[in-house]
Amino acid sequence: MNTANADLNPSSKNIIEIIDMHKWFGDFHVLRGINLTIKRGERIVVCGPSGSGKSTLIRCINRLEEHQRGKIFVDGIELTNDLKNIEKIRAEVGMVFQHFNLFPHLTILENLTLGPIWVRKMSKADAEKTAMYFLEKVHIAEQAKKFPGQLSGGQQQRVAIARSLCMKPNIMLFDEPTSALDPEMVKEVLDVMINLAEEGMSMIVVSHEMGFAKSVAHRVLFMDFGLIVESNTPEEFFENPQHERTKLFLSQILY
């Protein structure tokens, strides 16, 4: 599994470029100058204490949060206030949330076909075919006619991943995808994410699943107080952390 690092082509294009990005919530300076470049196909795990700005960082990438200074480029397009631009970028960037955020009034299949039909203007039949393909992939095709409320947490999160994939995104953002799950369901979700990684999907994962980080990440970022404190390969990050804060954090989560 630990061969993940080998498959990244060093000459591939940047899919995300963040330059000196700042963000405030009221007076609170939550992101204090983020510089980050992510190549196509690269997989990044972001960790750090709560309140360090990890979630805010990835939420800025698809403009669920607005940044107030600096620049963000997604696939070469700069994120500005232009609504059309934002909707276009959001369609290219998949996002998976901590609390799944499935649409409870729609069946699983309808959850998956909604984006392709209304945003990608796909026909209903094509959208359903795509949806069933991705439901097979997350091993949940037999639940297509059910409503989200009838599924377990792990199943719901896998549906949420499939829903994002149906939009054929160029990059996937995961915001603590396993934190709200019962312990016995974490693995089924991580397995789906590992499969996705093996297919070469670009990913940014905010997570404290260190095993996952070790096995699939190209880089692990450690954030604290709104800054990227340390950024390194998983081997270096876990075995030879450079920064005092990182060492402290790792000692706290790896009992």
Added chain:
Amino acid sequence: MQNNSKSFDIQADKIKPPITSVGIIGWLKQNLFNGVFNSILTIVTLFFLWKVIPPLLQWIFIDSLWLTTSAECRSADGACWSIITQNYRFILFGFFPYESQWRPLSAIILLVFLLLISRNRKLWNKMLLYAWIAGLLCMAVLMKGGVLGLVSVESAQWGGLPLTFLLAVFGLTAAYPLGVLLALGRRSKMPVIRVLTIIYIETIRGVPLVSLLFMSAVVFPLFLPEGITVNKLLRAQMAIILFTAAYIAEVVRGGLQGIGSGQYEAAASLGLNYFQTMRLIILPQALKIVIPPSVSILISAFKDTSLVVIIGLYDILKTTQSVLANPLWMGFSTEAFLFLSLIYFICCYAMSNYSRQLEKELATK
């Protein structure tokens, strides 16, 4: 293998819940006679029921007169249902020309039929929409006449049940979407829209419907340029729509607030725009939450249509009162109003019943 059989045993070992009720006697003891105070309460209640119910039934069914003149009624002990049987055509249809009253009757039957088939959500398709358009046209022709050899009847002559239904059905179907738009406006990020909708909602809610109806009847025509008149019925209809919409707006806003930010974020992250998000994700959930309070508002709006009496429209309440003003039938208001209540009750109960059916159908758990 051993492990398997063990886990099977754990599942198989089921214990039934304890039996709590022991027949009718047990139920009575538990619910009506548990303790001295409750026993006394039960006995007193039974005594009152025994005192009230039999005489009431006697009055309604046994001593009552059904097909007599008013003079015979005056000497009877029971209810005088003759006031209804002798005057039902005026109560139901008002001043609509007597020999043409089959027309409003057909219009009502058509309307009720359309409403009944529309209960079934499986039939909500284009065909039903066309059926409604055709049906409404038919109703208009039936009521108004002037074509196909039908005698023309001015809307001032419309009255009774058709008028009540007209005000209610159009009032409610127009007020609901308007209310939804107002609710969205009040939560809009655009300050102009938000302020305008807040002003509208608060102004309308701060004014009684009666005064709105008066304004529509008396004040509004003053502002119209000379020579232009808007039908009184239409003005009353507008007042009811504008009034009900403000209340619907606040109820729908409550529903919108019940939808978590996660739903907006998930919709946004798929690239859906504002209108798609509202139409496909937010409103279907919000409107489902607010079915019970919305139906409350619709029911009370239906009953409020009776307020149009104050501007001289002959809805079913006014026609009933007119019958009672006739010296021949004076004094039988109990029977007349009971009949009227029954009509209102049937309509309101149908609405509330349908709302419960909808809630059940839309349940997703």
